[in-house]
Amino acid sequence: MTYKVIVDDKYDITKLVETITLKDSLDQIAYQANIRLAVSASSGLPAISPGMAVRISGVPFGEKSMVYLLHPAVIWEAESSNSGTKRLSLTVYDRMIYLEKSEDEFLFPKDQTAVQRLKAYAKEWKIPLATLPEIKTKLGKAVYRSQTIFSMIFADLKETAKSGGDMYHPRMMPGGLQLFKVGSNTKVHALDRLIDLTQMRTLEGAVTKVKVMAASESGGSGKEVPSKVLAIEQSDTEQLGTLQKLIEDDQVKTAAAAKKLAKSKLTGIQETFTISAPDINTIRAGDAVMLKGLKLIVMSVSRDLSAGPGTMTLELGTAELVKRRFYLE
Template sequence: MTYQVIIDDQYDVTKLVETITLKDSLEQIAYQANIRLAVSASSGLPSISPGMPVRISGVPFGEKAKVPLLHPAVIWEVESSNSGTKRLSLTVYDRMIYLEKSEDEFLLPKDQTATQRLKTYAKEWKIPCATLPDTKTKLGKAVYRAQTIFSMMFADLKETAKSGGDMYHPRMMSSGLQLYKIGSNTKVHELDRLIDLTQMRTLEGAVTKVKVMAASESGSGKEVPSKVLAIEQEGVAELGTLQKLVEDDQVKTAAAAKKLAKSRLAGIQETFTVTAPDINTIRAGDAVLLKGLKLIVMSVSRDLAGAGTMTLELATAEMVRRRVYLE
């Protein structure tokens, strides 16, 4: 095996590993690993329990030195089975899982950026930060009550994208919490050794007509129709009417409503699913090239057995913005 697994900073269990799979997605915050160990009485392995730190290292694609690929990480779940040979199945996450599973409340003033708010969350949870980019877009006042830290982070990042800013995704790296700009990887890999390629084209998720509605007003005591601020349509003749109603209390002008309506229009949805030899440095949010087309990795799952394979779900940056950041 070309990968190394260290548990509790001292137990090298690499020789006991039967399988390792890794999963990463723009719709989840924590990088996930599933590890299966075959354990014998002579292995000398101590009791493995949730909460123990774990590190998976490997040689990055195209390089020679071994580096941590999933670190810092924690064992979240341990399942034991014994049918002649004892096996341990470990579910492992990077430490961003604590932000996905923990709730708090924050009252945040307007004109902060997503970067500033990320630093606030990280400080509260004693999570070290790597060098963070300036997301620049000033956000409105936020009242976050009893929800996960990840949902707050994601709300800030979605508001940034909705306001015309760049798309970002949080990542936990060995150097600390990172805010990664979607598609900003300097090395863009070309996927040219394909095992399988599936192209999906569908009207599911398509939007050919958008109405932007004024935020509902309460207190009048009467039910009245919502005020329409803007209507935009495109592709109705070819695809039929697929209408979406949008209400956003941040939209104050007709021009802003028109811009928002246009941003929600979407024609035929097209995604690609690719299985190929593993390039172990590709993460969700990275850009790749497929047949000359630059696409964004929406999710990646990899099987590290042997030379390793990866399965990528790919879409254009515009579709990623609509599906992940504008909904």
């Protein structure tokens, strides 16, 4: 096992580990691990219970020293079974899980940035922050009532991208919660030791015609009237057929803004890549990688660290696809 698992900051349970899997994706906020332990009477395993701290370390590809891969993290579930050999299965999340499972309400004025709002969430939940980027994109007024902090953060990040800003994804790191700019990793790994490669091309999710509508209003007599069309844009309808999307956005006030929004929603054939390869354990969702000369973004990663260096499965897409799928909907 080229990994180390420490529980409660003092118990090294690495020798008891049979399997470790890790999962990370752009549509989840917390990095997840599943750990299965083989436990004997002589193993000296302390009582394990949800709420205990845990960290996983490993040696990055091409290096010699261990680094934290999942830290700070918490045991969320512990399930034991006994069919001759006692096994303990642990479900572990980084500590952003508390933002995913907790609800609150926040009222924000307009002209704040996603960073300013993240600081407000973190202060309320006593979550340390890493160095945060300077995001200048200003957001509209927000009224968040009875929803998870997770959904509020993603609403802020989506609005940032919709308003012309960069795409960001929250990550819990040893130094605190950070906002990672998608595709900004300094070390871009070339994926050239593939076990398997699947390329998917589909019209599912394609949009070839967009209508942007004004917010619905009733006529003066109280009767319902058709919505006003602010803009219509289309592309590739002759080749791909008409796949129309209607958008009603009360923040769009002008025809020029509606036209820009409509164009941003046009999408052709959706193309994704799924690869299996020897694990590069520092690759996270949101990272850029190179595949056959193409620079792609990791939309999800799952890794199996059960044997030797382990294997990983990545779902990849272009930056444009990532923006449409995760930030413009």
